[in-house]
Amino acid sequence: MERIEKRNCPICDHYNNEILFRQEFVDIKEVTFLKGYEVVVCNNCGFLYADNIPGQKEFDLYYKNCSKYEVKADELTDSQISRFQASLNFIEECINNEEINFEEFRIADIGCATGDFLRFLKGKGYQDLNGIDPSPLCVKLMKDNHINAKQATINELEEHEKYDFIRLNAVLEHVVDLNYSITQLKKILNKGGYLYLSVPNVQGFKELVNCPFQEFSVEHINYFSKNSLSNLMRKHGFTLIDYQINHNKLYSWS
Template structure:
């Protein structure tokens, strides 16, 4: 593995199966080769390409094959998906198709009574065409878009095999999915490649960089917190005795549990924290007497920024933690308690150990007056 860890499980230990090379069209800014690799952990097969997602986004934006119309075999593909989805998606729910190409599937859904259908695609021509057909569309990619709606169902039909950063894509899907929403993902089926091969490396091309089977689609959904509802494989005729193989998974994302009580309590807590003052600190600011601050931990660090401790006349900071000695804090070098030589008052900046520190001061034989901040 040179460039990509396993897109499904994140493993970096892979077996190289073959280095595939291409003769590219002029103007295509993608690498002309990649290694076909298989993950040694989950057995997912993918292209270890040096390309970036930005390069692929530009490629799909400028070289969409779907701007040229829809083929008979593609229509068969859409009909099969449509029949699958219409039995599973409620017509009253909102549906987003990511990478909708020529929009045939969305148009089928709309004609069947789905009122809230939307599309997201990087191709301007595809977006414009869908809008002309009366369907709302957004221009952008799965990992780079400005969609600010939530959807009850999201369709990715033959999209995931094109995505470089699948983990980011799954997170983007979750951002677009309403609580309890469903996703339908369909890709070419690796497990049927051999039985339906037409030419050598028929399914390994410039664009298909991820090769799923049912098992890896299920793994992908589970890895990202989805509950798998159904899965399967299929194929459809693409001319003569040739068939195109595909696999799919239908999954739902658990409804997010919310606690209004918790939300309200933390808001009150933060508000109370913001109005908290320490009269001891205010008094020291007025008297301008020199003080020693004992403690430079998290409480002291918050105290310094959220109160007016920095306005006090601090002569030194000390701490029991040896790891803090010699480090600068509040413009002073933190030292050990044994370095205390003056009889300046000691402000104890500790939440839970203030009494222990006071006892320690006493055992050290120091006569310094101690100040413990009031809790209320």
């Protein structure tokens, strides 16, 4: 049963928005949990987001039962390897990898699907690798590939778990309550640890072939620009170390 909720701005928490567009979805039995929503802009901070959507619990059920991120590949493809290497180069430049003890540097990849990036890191010498995903099948596939894996959403992580580096690749655009989720992340990130975020850039939507309406999907409910992501992270005490448009973003918590 779809339960629609009015949604305060997920960044500044005000409710003062302007409707830009109404998105409608085709009703597909047993998959559809969302018939549509309003794409709105926050008049207080300028953030663009989906309003009048179900709560996080209904999204969590959808990701648990209808995940589409379970494609198993025995070997990483050439295109994955080149993408992951570019990503790792960026990360290592930011975190000064000469100081990393590869045995003790704790890495978590949250919303990692089948953990392909972790498999890549394993081949590069990193050892304490932890995959976290809401899909039970993704977790099974990671374990089959000898990756330490746990079934959980971003909001179900336990405070005693601590990591030096957390990656969220294509995750924050799916989260209903961003402030709550970032607070949860801070609990499991070691002081001085690093957070790597990658999200679709709203300012690039106009360049897409299916622009811009396909970006307003059932799963994507937050539409970040560099400024809005920075507003969110600054609010929680993070310092921007470096960013790349169309590539990566890395923050440290100090």
